[in-house]
Amino acid sequence: MESDMDDDFDDYRYGIDEEDDYPDTRPTVILMGHKRSGKTSIRKVVFQKMSPNETMFVESTARVTKDTICSSFINFETVEFPGQMYPFDDSLDPVAVFQKCEALLFIIDAQSELQEPIATLVEYFCRAYRINQNIKFEVFVHKADGLTEEARVETKFNIYHQVKETIKDHLDVDLQVTYHLTSIYDHSIFEAFSKVVQNLVKQLPTLERLLDVFNNSSKVTKSFLFDILSKIYIATDSEPVEMSIYELCCDMIDVTLDLSSIYGVSESGSNYDERSSSVIRLKSEQVMFLRQVNKHLALVFIMKEDGNERAGFIDHNFGVFKAGIEQVFKVKNRGMNF
């Protein structure tokens, strides 16, 4: 297996460790939506490990809330606008806010009335686009847990259709909007945030290539590069993602870290270090592996159990993959603390 890297390193800025590095260049992810649509719950569940049930007691957000996500590999700032606030009010300096914005997430409560939120969404997206045309627009059709499978598909399609038709009346361009069905009560919110983050990782094509090469040379059927703290996967190979496999991989991270916290904490007090790895055999005759890539990232992969899974070539190929990743995330020759 050979790594193949020809991208421009100057373009890379993910994986910066120190909090004060390039504070102004940290990308911003903005969350908007009507009151009680679920914005705060999403932030708390994904980035602060709050359990979904606890969100029932979360108070309504009164002012713009900024949160820096930098303790993990993922390095950005979230800005949440309360439902009752108009984000384009002059007093909030919308030009400065949206010029820094890389992804704009609009959360719609799929269990409530849709017309008003759709009208607000279209207005906000159009205004934001006029300020910054590079923003990635994402819609979370949220609280999908309360809908049947059929209603989910129908609701998502209705929103997609109405937004597309209405935006046409306001903008000359065909705005690219991505839709996700989400709920904090299952893994769909992590999956959706993974996609949002992947949209911001400029190295994504290189990472996907590395994972494809790793899979092909190691007889691996699926692999994910995870940010272990948030369980967001920042890249996967080019095979489609099956939700059940993604969930299994998330569970494997939990099991590994929990066991490690109890029995394997190192002198540094960390439950995750360069010796962290685990192997789980499934009754489906598949084997799952977790290997540490650096202090924030883990490679989790799955392969058929055929006796080859113990062969040294997996270790060798993983070594090459890890070296490739180190090179990809070298930030302007500053080096990283892997």
Ligand SMILES: Nc1nc2c(ncn2[C@@H]2O[C@H](COP(=O)(O)OP(=O)(O)OP(=O)(O)O)[C@@H](O)[C@H]2O)c(=O)[nH]1
């Ligand atoms: N069923 C279900 N309820 C959810 C989900 N996400 C959030 N909720 C609930 O929705 C309610 C409102 O959530 P918040 O996170 O406070 O909503 P918000 O958009 O931040 O509201 P404001 O701060 O008022 O703008 C809470 O009771 C949450 O428990 C979900 O995925 N499914």
